[in-house]
Amino acid sequence: MAHSRTLRGRRLGKPLSAARIEVFERANGVSLPDGYRDFLLLVGDGGLGPGHGLCELSTWRTVELPGNVMSIELPEGTFPGLRVAYHGGADVTVLLLTGSFTGRLVDLVGEVRTEVRQERDFTEWYLNWLMAEGVSLRVTPPRPEHVLVDVVLGSPDGAERARAVHELGALPDVAAGTVELVEQAALRDPCPGVRFQAVQLMGELDLPVVGVYLAALRDPSRSVRRRALVHLLRLAGDTSAWQEGLAVVRSTSDAATVHIADDLEERRARGTVIPEEVRQAS
Template identity: 30%
Template sequence: MIDERTARPAAKLAELGAELGPPLPENRVAAFEERNGIRLPDAYRRFVTTVGNGGAGPYRGLLALDPDLRDPQLAGTFRYGPDDLPGMWSWETTEWAYWDMYCGTVPLARQHDIEWEYHETAEPESRLVLSGPGRGRVVMVDASGDWFPPIHHPAPDFLAWYEEWLDDPRSRVHRYGSDFDRPGARLHDLRAADPDEAVWAAHRMAATMGNRVTEQAPPNFCEGLAGAALDAPSARVRGAAAWALGRVRRDVGRYALPLLRGRDPRVRRIAIRQVAASAEVDRADAEASIRGLLADADPDVRAAAASALRDVAVLRALLTGPDRRARRAALGEVPVLLHRLPDGRDVLVRAARPLLRDPHPDVRAAAVTAIGAAREHVPWAGPMLHAALTDPSAPVRRAAAGRLLRSGDPSALQAAPVLLADPDPVIRHETLYRLGRDGPVRDRAAGVRALLADPDPQVRAAALHALLEAGAPPPEDEWAPLLTDPCGPVRHRALRSTLRAVRHGGPGPGGPVHEALHRTLAAPDRELRSTTSFALERTCTAECRPVLAAALAAEDDRVIRHTLGKILDAISRDGTPAGP
C-alpha cells in the first residue's frame, strides 16, 4: 500500500511521464530477504513493493533489484559509516578474501566514469547500505576500488535521495554526471551548513584532491579546512574537516599545529599524526607541541602522542593500566613502534604479552596483532599466535589466523588442520585462499576435499579453487555440484576455476563436470553462459552436437553465439574433442 512518503515520488514520476518497472510482490521480496539473510531498509523496501523496481532514476537510471538473487555478500557488514574517516581504505576493505570490498550493499545507479588521472578512470556508482551504522543510506563508491573511499550521500534514506533527483531539473536531463557534480556545501560554508551536507562536502573535497598525484590544495584551502576543524558547530564536521585536511595536501603540518589544541579528541589525534609527519614544521617545535598531549584526558590522544614522540614509558603505562580503552589504544601503536624503536621492543612486547589473556576480546585481538608484528624478533611470538587460534572469540582467532597466514612462515602451514576446522567460515575461507595460492594443498588434499561439502557456499567454492590450482582435482561427482550451486557468486567462481582447469588438460568429455557445463548453457545469467562456452571450447565431441545446436538456437548474445558456432565447426566427425 502506498503511504504519504511513497506517494510523493509516485506523483512526481507521473507528472514527469517517467516510468519504472513493475513493483515486486511482497512475497518475492520476503523470499529474497530470507534467502540472503537480510532485511531491506524500510524506505527502499516500500518503494520497490509499491512504486516500482528499476527504471527512471539518477544518472544512468535506477537499477532493478533481482528478487531471485542469492549472494552471501549481501549479509556482510559494510565496513564504513557516514562519520568514519578511512585511512588506507582499499586495503582495509579487502582484509579478508571472504568479503567483497562493498559487501552489505546493493547497487542502485551507475554514475558517469571520471578521468581521475591521465589514462586512469574512476567508476562511481550509488549503492544502498544494508548493514552497519550507515544502514538505509545511499553511498557513492568507486566500482573499480582504486580512487576514492566511500562517500555517504547526505540524504537520510533512499526515498530522500530519490526525491532529490526528482526535484532537480538539471539532474533529470543530464545523465552523464556524478555525485561529484552535485550542488552542496562548499569550503566557505562548511561551518554553517547542515552537518550531513558538510560531512559529505569534506569527504568529496578529500576524494577529489586526496588521491590525485598531480594536484594539491592551495594554502587558503588548507586554512579553510583547518578553521572548520576548530570552529564548526558540529563535532562530526570538525572531525571530517581535520581528516580531509590531511588528504588534500602531502604536508599539512603547519596548518594542523593549531588543531593540537582543538576541543575534540578526534581532531587532536588526527592533528598529532599530521604534525609528526611534517617536514615543514621544526622538529623541536612539533615535539614540544605534542608533548603537552601526553597528559590528555583522552587515552587515544595520549597513545597517539606517545607514539609520535616514541615515548615507551607512557605507552607501557597505558598497556598496564586499568583503562580498557587505554590498553586498546596503546596496543594499536605497538606495531609501528616495534619497527621504529628496536631498543624499546622488549619493553613493549613484555607489556603487551599479558593482554593476550585480557578479559575483553577486543583487547585480546589487538594484543594478538601487536605480538604478531614482533614475531620476527621475539621467539615466543609464533607459539602465542598458535595458542590464540583456540580462543573462544572469533575476532581473536581471526587476528591470529590473519597474522599466521600472511606471514609467509612455513610454520603457519602446521596450523592448517586447526584453521580448516575452525567454526568461523571467514577463517576457513582465508586458509583455503592462502593454501591455494601459497601452500602445498596436495599434502592436505583430504582435509580440503572435505570442505567441498562445507555448509558455507563460499568455502565450498574456495576448496574447489585450491584443489584445482594445486593440480589435485577432486572426483568429478564432488566437483560437478558446485557448477550448479544455487548461489550465483559461488557458481561463477566454480566455473572460472573449471575454465582454468580445462585449459590445463581436464576434465574430459562425458563426465559429470562436462554434463554440468552442458546444463549451464541454458542458465539465465549471460556471464555464466559465456564462461561455460569457453570451457566447452576444448572438450566437446561430436556427441555434444545436439546440446550445442540447441544452445546456439536459443542464444541471443552474439559473442556466445560466435563461440558456440566455432565449437560446432571445429568438432570432427569422428568424435574427437574440438581442441584449442
C-alpha cells in the same frame, strides 16, 4: 570536487602490518607511495575520511586478493591508481601509483572529467581534509611485545586478547616463542576473535604452517575458516595440501564458504588470484 561535511565512517580501520601491505603489493603488482604506506601502518586502513570515508586497501576485505586498483587515463598516458575515497555515484578519489604524478591524488568526477589535485601526496591531502572538518587524530603506537604476550596469556577478556594479537602484527619483528604462542592461540583459544587474529598474523608472518591452516579449516567460526582458507591458498595453492583443504571445506554444511572455496579454486586455476610471479616470491 566538493567533499561532504557529513563524517561518515567516523572510526578509522585498524592499522596494517608491513607484511600485509607487501602481500597486497605483490598480489596486485604495485608499489604504494610512502605517505600512504605510513598511514596504513601507523593510522589505519579505511574509515574516517572525505566523502563516504576512506576505502579499505582491498574491496575483498583481504589483501591477498586483487582489489581497488584501477587504470587512470591522463594526457601523459594510462597509469595504475588506487581508489582511496568514494564520494557517491561514480565520483572517487584515486592515488596514482606510477608515472610523473606518482603519489598525487586524482578526482574522478563521474565519466565527465579527471582532475589532478594540488596536494603533493596522500598525507597532505588527508591533513587538509582533517583541518577543513576540524577533526583531530590520536595515533597510539603498539605496546611492547612482552606486554602483549602477557595479555594473550593472562587476560580473561577475549576481546583484549584479540587486540593484543592484532598489535603483535604491527611490530617489526617477534620472538620465536611469541610465534609459537600465536600458533597455539589459533587452535586453542576459546575466543573466536583471538583465533581469527592469530590465523591472520600467521599469514602476515608468512609462517610455513600448512598443518595449522588445515586444522583451522575445521574451526567452529566461519570467519576463522575463511581466513585460514585464503592463507592456505597463498602458502600451498599448487600442492596437494590445498586440494586437501578444499576437500575439508566442501565436506561441511557451510554453503557460503564452500562457494568461496570453489571461487578461489577457479581463480587460482586461471592465475587471477595469485599470479605465478607472486607464488615464486612468496
